[in-house]
Amino acid sequence: MIRSGILGALSKDKLSVFLFHKVPRCADPLIPGDITLTGFERMLDEVVSQFRVLPLEDAVTRLHSGRLPRRAACITFDDGYADWVQGAAPALRKRNLHATFFITTGQFAGLPLWHERIQAAVRALPGPQLDIGMPSLGHPSVATLGDRQALVVKLEREFKYLTLSAREQALVRLEAAAGVRPEALPRMSEAQLRDLHSQGFSVGGHTINHPILDYCNEQELVQEVAGVREQLQGIVQGPIAGFAYPNGRPYADFSRHHVEAVRRAGYAYAVTTHWGVANPVTSPFQIPRFTPWAQREWHALFQAGRNLLVHPVHVPETAG
Numbered sequence: 001m002i003r004s005g006i007l008g009a010l011s012k013d014k015l016s017v018f019l020f021h022k023v024p025r026c027a028d029p030l031i032p033g034d035i036t037l038t039g040f041e042r043m044l045d046e047v048v049s050q051f052r053v054l055p056l057e058d059a060v061t062r063l064h065s066g067r068l069p070r071r072a073a074c075i076t077f078d079d080g081y082a083d084w085v086q087g088a089a090p091a092l093r094k095r096n097l098h099a100t101f102f103i104t105t106g107q108f109a110g111l112p113l114w115h116e117r118i119q120a121a122v123r124a125l126p127g128p129q130l131d132i133g134m135p136s137l138g139h140p141s142v143a144t145l146g147d148r149q150a151l152v153v154k155l156e157r158e159f160k161y162l163t164l165s166a167r168e169q170a171l172v173r174l175e176a177a178a179g180v181r182p183e184a185l186p187r188m189s190e191a192q193l194r195d196l197h198s199q200g201f202s203v204g205g206h207t208i209n210h211p212i213l214d215y216c217n218e219q220e221l222v223q224e225v226a227g228v229r230e231q232l233q234g235i236v237q238g239p240i241a242g243f244a245y246p247n248g249r250p251y252a253d254f255s256r257h258h259v260e261a262v263r264r265a266g267y268a269y270a271v272t273t274h275w276g277v278a279n280p281v282t283s284p285f286q287i288p289r290f291t292p293w294a295q296r297e298w299h300a301l302f303q304a305g306r307n308l309l310v311h312p313v314h315v316p317e318t319a320g
């Protein structure tokens with residue numbers, strides 16, 4: 001009761017949006033930071049349960065018309081993972097919680113998400129060192145699990161800020177060194193996405209190839225923002241209202257120009273990854289999101305409460 005009271009007092013006219021990604025059933029030793037299904041269910045029961053969960057599109061409309069209830073929150077997921085269908089979705093349904101899944105559609109054409117390809121390659125690399133002829137990488141060791149964990153982090157950081165064609169070339173070299181065939185790796189299917197949608201969950205766009213929008217040329221930008229909406233509308237046979245910026249940090253990953261592209265593509269709202277909460281003057285095209293990460297209940301709840309006080313950063317927008 002005390003918790004609800006404090007959250008209620010802090011949350012007037014504020015919308016909390018929780019962000020999750022992959023939710024594997026078992027912990028992956030290579031990616032120790034991923035929340036497992038058990039951790040996710042605990043987060044729903046101990047933190048999210050203190051909020052009133054609404055569908056995101058509904059919450060954004062209510063926020064801007066002054067009808068948002070206190071302790072309002074939404075649940076979102078980014079990227080698209082096969083494990084959602086067997087793990088996160090049943091966990092949400094069991095608790096009668098709505099969620100929006102922002103999907104990167106390139107994986108439906110045959111190749112998994114770029115960071116999934118890095119992880120699969122690093123898992124398979126023969127030792128004792130990696131050498132793919134990229135001077136910025138040097139010759140990192142892959143002798144121990146710790147080396148491989150560090151290499152995943154390093155490669156994701158290096159490959160994230162490449163153009164789409166340069167990233168693909170780097171991935172192909174890495175996969176050749178590891179002997180991995182990316183088309184054989186697990187990925188989400190269109191049928192799984194339709195399954196989620198048919199269960200009542202919302203679907204949003206998260207580009208086709210997950211580029212940093214600031215590293216796209218104009219043609220790529222239209223394809224990644226408007227093209228993904230068309231693809232998803234074809235798959236779920238319904239309107240797609242929301243978009244999630246890849247990587248999602250205002251200024252670092254997208255600018256006013258990209259917000260305009262999202263608006264022009266016909267979306268009604270968009271979400272970032274900047275912490276904080278939306279209030280009635282927050283642009284519907286830059287709704288902030290937050291992931292509580294603490295393991296202990298009181299600490300994760302404290303993080304969610306503290307997030308209510310964070311004022312998010314926005315890029316300036318052209319009016320209208």
Ligand SMILES: [Zn+2]
Nearest residue numbers: 078079246247
């Ligand atoms: Zn993403």
